[in-house]
Amino acid sequence: MSAMSETTQQITGRFAPSPSGRMHLGNAFSSLVAWASARSTGGRMVLRIEDLDPRTKDPELARQIIDDLAWLGLDWDEGPIRQSDRGEVYLEALERLKGLGLTYPCFCTRAELHAASAPHASDGVYIYQGTCRGLGEEQIAKRLETRPAATRLKVPEPADALGAIDFDDLGWGPQHEVLARDCGDFLVRRSDGVIAYQLAVVVDDCLMGVNQVVRGRDLLSSSARQIYIAHLLGFTPPTYGHVPLLVAPDGRRLAKRDRDCDLGALREAGETPEKIIGRLAEPLGLAERGEPVSAQEFVERFSWDAVRSHRDDIVIARA
Numbered sequence: 630m631s632a633m634s635e636t637t638q639q640i641t642g643r644f645a646p647s648p649s650g651r652m653h654l655g656n657a658f659s660s661l662v663a664w665a666s667a668r669s670t671g672g673r674m675v676l677r678i679e680d681l682d683p684r685t686k687d688p689e690l691a692r693q694i695i696d697d698l699a700w701l702g703l704d705w706d707e708g709p710i711r712q713s714d715r716g717e718v719y720l721e722a723l724e725r726l727k728g729l730g731l732t733y734p735c736f737c738t739r740a741e742l743h744a745a746s747a748p749h750a751s752d753g754v755y756i757y758q759g760t761c762r763g764l765g766e767e768q769i770a771k772r773l774e775t776r777p778a779a780t781r782l783k784v785p786e787p788a789d790a791l792g793a794i795d796f797d798d799l800g801w802g803p804q805h806e807v808l809a810r811d812c813g814d815f816l817v818r819r820s821d822g823v824i825a826y827q828l829a830v831v832v833d834d835c836l837m838g839v840n841q842v843v844r845g846r847d848l849l850s851s852s853a854r855q856i857y858i859a860h861l862l863g864f865t866p867p868t869y870g871h872v873p874l875l876v877a878p879d880g881r882r883l884a885k886r887d888r889d890c891d892l893g894a895l896r897e898a899g900e901t902p903e904k905i906i907g908r909l910a911e912p913l914g915l916a917e918r919g920e921p922v923s924a925q926e927f928v929e930r931f932s933w934d935a936v937r938s939h940r941d942d943i944v945i946a947r948a
Contacts, residue, residue: 640672643839644698644705645830647679648690651891652697654945655845655875655883658909661924662872663843664703665931666799675837676708679830681823686713697892701902702924710837712829719824722832722862723817726782729861732817734769734778735761757781757813780818782828784808784857791860794853799870800936801846806853815854831855835864846871872936875945883945890945912943 642663646656667674676698678691695709726732742755762783764772772778785792785808792808806812817828834842834855849871859866875883875890883890895905903921910916910927913935922930 638840640667640670640841641675641838642667642672642841642843643675643677643834643837644703644708645677645679645833645844646694646698647682647685648687648694649682649685650690651893652694653883653892654890654895654905654909657697657701657892657905658875658943659843659845659872660698660703661701661906661909661927662870662931662936663841664924665928666841666843666870666933668928669931672841673707674703674705675839676705676710677833677837678709678711678713679826681712681826681829683823693893697896700892700896701906707837710833712833715829715833716824718836719829719832722828723780723824725862726817726828726858731783731861732780733762733764733783733814734773735781735814735816736772736776736778736820737761756811757815759814762814777820777822779816779820781814782817782858783814784812791857794856796852796856796866796869798849798852799841799843799868799933800873801849801871801940802937804849804852806850808853808857811850812854817858827851827854828858831858831862831864831866834867835859835862840865840867841870842867843870843872845874847874870933870936873939874942876942878944880942882942908945912939912945914938 644660644663646652664674676695678694680686680691691709723732737760741760742757761781769778787807787809794806794808796804798804815827816825818824852869856866877883877890901921903923906924906927907916907920907922910922910930911918911920915927915930915935916922
């Protein structure tokens with residue numbers, strides 16, 4: 630199964646932040662590239678707040694993220710749209726997958742998953758071994774008496790052409806993944822009833838007309854699962870473009886819990902949008918060292934060739 634690598638139609642990109650903390654420079658970098666990729670070709674942008682997880686339903690954090698995007702000079706044509714308002718849409722998609730006979734209840738705990746399988750070498754994702762795939766009705770009923778079930782989506786056997794996903798990533802080039810080998814059956818609804826990320830983003834991107842998804846390379850392995858879901862639901866999957874991650878000088882990945890590179894702290898310290906964008910443009914060869922760059926100037930200089938020149942994490946020092 631393959632996905633389109635290029636599109637001749639107008640690009641519609643998206644910002645899809647999760648309000649679990651203040652935006653940091655890594656979030657700003659992927660947002661900036663997503664915005665520039667769409668705007669450099671006259672495309673559109675959608676702003677979607679990914680707040681399905683109860684831990685992310687913080688209106689103040691969502692407001693701060695929206696404010697940070699606007700402060701940087703990034704704009705959008707539609708939104709903000711909140712996933713927490715779209716539960717019925719996701720449940721309808723889940724029922725369609727159930728109707729195809731491709732879902733089943735799973736009772737495995739996180740500890741059991743970790744004990745049963747080694748993580749995928751590239752991203753730490755545990756490959757599901759199909760423990761609950763063959764449970765009978767009586768077994769399911771018995772287990773439901775003691776714990777709620779998550780819902781997993783079956784992936785095809787390795788020899789099935791539907792289970793081999795090929796796509797051309799804008800940042801990382803040609804990709805090939807065999808779902809049964811590289812992830813196994815995966816969650817589409819958690820045991821607490823929350824629709825899983827993989828299903829929600831596919832439904833949202835496809836129904837919102839998003840045809841180009843730009844994000845950090847830590848989500849590269851999610852693309853094959855999302856392409857598979859899109860095909861099952863009758864959608865055309867978007868083009869994907871993954872960008873390098875930003876790391877601190879000690880190799881630590883930037884995280885929202887760290888204040889050293891979050892936009893709130895940087896703004897309080899007197900940083901300007903142009904200084905921050907210049908810092909993000911410099912590793913791509915789109916700015917001289919210390920050169921301030923506006924959002925519009927970044928668009929005018931942007932190219933995917935500049936992004937593709939980096940296959941390693943980008944070290945970003947504190948100003």
